Amino acid sequence: MELIMQPWPWYVSGALIALIMFIMLYFGKSFGFSSNLRTLCTMCGADKFAPFFQFNWKEQSWNLMFLIGSGIGGYIAMNFLSPEGYTVAISESTIADLANLGFDTVDGFVPASQFSWEAMSNSTNLWILIAGGFMVGFGARYAGGCTSGHAISGISNLQPASLLAVVGFFIGGLAMTHFLFPLIY
């Protein structure tokens, strides 16, 4: 139990993610999270606006269950599998870089100054959340997959398309972190 309560090292986590991929394949499905976003749009009536959303969403209900489960997993891990006063132990150099951007303290799992309920009363914070989410949703569907579908499943299947998508993920991520963050924060 003591070991579970500590953050898991990368070599444990990486192996468990591969195990998840295997479990999903054994269940006769492929491991890809972001297609849930399209399914949720269809459930909300998006099929009346674009043919892209016209499909039987019930065939994807297994993946929606996976989505609900991952939220429950986040709840369990946060509340029952983490030590009191848990803070992510990132490297000193990252802490210094973030301090330069105005993140004075590294506290908790994600910065409360950006992601707590209270932080949303600040309109700049709100727009950051809206812009970030929009690009994740738009980009994942445009690229035909996200980190699980391309970086894990796709590259494991040696698909050139997935490798290119991951190159794109990094072009965007590096540009945001190194060029846009100093302008935003």
Next chain:
Amino acid sequence: MKNLKFLLAGVFFGIIMFKSEAASWYRIQEMFRFQSIHMYGIIGLAVALGVPMVWLIKKNSMKDFTGAPIVFKPKAWSIWRYLIGGTIFGLGWALSGACPGPIVVNIGAGYGGYVIVLVSALLGTFVYGLVRNKLPH
């Protein structure tokens, strides 16, 4: 209920995403600044195990639990959708600190800001569906 196993797999996945800290905004920042092996180790090991796994499944024509063959649907090659779509995704990944799975994990963990991120991600998906015929693929 036949979908219960997927719910449980999701719970397992959510716990892994949290306990590995792969769903942490801090870790994503650290990754895009190349300041730790942590995220590269996670993704790299998952792929290093995934490649031989997929190879063995194909080589042995493995079946899933229902007895149906496990099939992999390769993505059709093109440049624009993966490069541009991937880049847009990467911008959002770094800005929100979470890809789609971890967005939901963070909501479960109680970070309310990710509810906004999720709703906006649905909006982004919806807009993509509206304009996809006009985009280069």
